[in-house]
Amino acid sequence: MTVIELRGAPGEFTVSDGECVALAGPPGLLPLLALFEAAAPGRLLLEGTDTGRLTEPERALLRGRRIGLLLRRPVLLPHRTAEENLLLAQVYARTPRAGRRAAARAALEAVGLGHRAAALPxxxxxxxxxxxxxxxxxVNRPALLLCEEPTAGLDPAAAGTVLDHLDRLHGEGRTxxxxxxxxxxxxxxxxxxxLPDGETAGAVVV
Structure with missing residues (x-):
């Protein structure tokens, strides 16, 4: 199954369920792929949904539920514990209340932070x-884990840890x-x- 597909400017590519794909291209890809903005004049499909036909609130809800976003510089709520940061992510995605805490604990354990649940960022x-x-x-079990320069600014040991987690998640079937x-x-x-810088009708795949 195709999880995400871009057609038209700024290029074309698809990512299938369970793949791990590295994408390099022009500036502005993250807001487009994370559904912060519409894919005009191109067309972006997420699990078959044409995101260009959605309103901004609909895109925001789809992003919260189906895209896991890992930014170059993590934006965490400083006065909330590690666990509370994950609980709030579930609130924003409107996940059912039952099971939120268990999902937060499981996600922390998955990245080796189970013992830091009560720590502030x-x-x-x-x-x-x-x-x-x-x-x-x-934490919201997304269809796509979208990572923007996930190791930027980290020392080699920390960068290796993050990449090892991503390797393991891909090995478990994550896209x-x-x-x-x-x-x-x-x-x-x-x-x-x-994707070449600028508009293009295709992409170079290596």
């Missing part, structure tokens, strides 16, 4: 904060799309797609 290392952001991206120009991160992907 400021008490975590840079690598732990990125792992917390990864847990938040996972991962890496927006990155970092060779070490791209080398972990099953394939690399490079």
């Amino acid at each position: 400021g008490a975590l290392s840079d690598g732990e904060r990125q792992c917390l952001a990864l847990a938040r991206a996972l 991962v799309l890496l927006l990155t120009r970092d060779r070490a991160a791209a080398d972990r992907a099953g394939r690399t797609v490079r």
